[in-house]
Amino acid sequence: MEIKVVKDILDANERLAQRNQKLFDDNKLFAVNLMSSPGAGKTSLILQTLKHLKEKTKIGVIEGDVSSSLDAEAIGREGIPVVQINTGGGCHLDANMLTTALDSLPLGDIKLLFIENVGNLICPAEFSLGEHRKVLIASVPEGDDKPFKYPLMFHTVDAVLINKIDLLPYLKFDIDAFSRTVKGMNQKVEIFPISCTTGQGIGEWVSWLLRQMKGG
């Protein structure tokens, strides 16, 4: 009985996600769903990416949080369109929340839309939003065992960024072993070690993103 309810919810979500993607495609807009643990660097990644791309393409952001609008304020200071979704306790964004938020964005003026999901490695992996790519930000302080503990997330995404590599001298994190594990679970995934503090690796990430936008 419970399983039936969950399946109905996911089916309904999928239908709304497809409607969102059609809206994106009609507007020639490329949407990226950014997911991570709390504090792994989703907002910092958006800010770093803006440095590279703000003059080259039109970017918009949807910020998902249980509570607060701190991240939306940080993004808003960059002078680009941003909408905050507060889930009010909900542990993930769903396609319906996104539909509502999209009403507040000038979609025809946006070419690249970042959707920052709620900080959580579990439920966001189950709910498509209509995005063109799913991206996970892992981070060095979280440890290199996370693929074993949160397999659906690592299995689902198109790219994994390993953030905070500037902290590698102070922490145990085996990038090669981590990457092998992730590739073993998800052969198509791209992996980018980065630091949103030093900027290291951001160029490679941005190049990949531009290739995806061009249908590469």
Place this chain on the structure above:
Amino acid sequence: MEIKVVKDILDANERLAQRNQKLFDDNKLFAVNLMSSPGAGKTSLILQTLKHLKEKTKIGVIEGDVSSSLDAEAIGREGIPVVQINTGGGCHLDANMLTTALDSLPLGDIKLLFIENVGNLICPAEFSLGEHRKVLIASVPEGDDKPFKYPLMFHTVDAVLINKIDLLPYLKFDIDAFSRTVKGMNQKVEIFPISCTTGQGIGEWVSWLLRQMKGG
């Protein structure tokens, strides 16, 4: 309709949590629910606490994870009773899962039970397990803005540990501002800056824990 279902689930959970707590009390066992983001240091904290208390009191551990038994294996090497709960996709432990796991533990031989919840700052805060104390492990790399983003968790717990203070020289984290924010949301909370790498602050945490066990 959805709200009614959620309320029924939480009511049913509360009844089972009370039954778990009665079982703990009948066995003179003190239970602590450890919650945090992925990789903030729940297992490391248990291992550090074992160093201080293993010879003084009988400890048992329940490990909650979406998948894998890595943490249970690490704890098991310490030679204490441990049971793994795999939620199979579920983003939190609930009282019913705990009831099942308790069947596999020698409760009469355990005085202090650590329940390591699933790595998630959202849903675990909503589900009582029958524990005597709820403890949150925050960590320096996650940033000091988390109380604003995950208010229910910070509001619900009896103690907040700030782990990984050995990384303070390399990261922006204002312990005073963080502590003021948390105290503003939760006046009864105790806050302990610690490092599970260097052992700093673990003594204060262990002293607090022993006072709680004695009913202090």
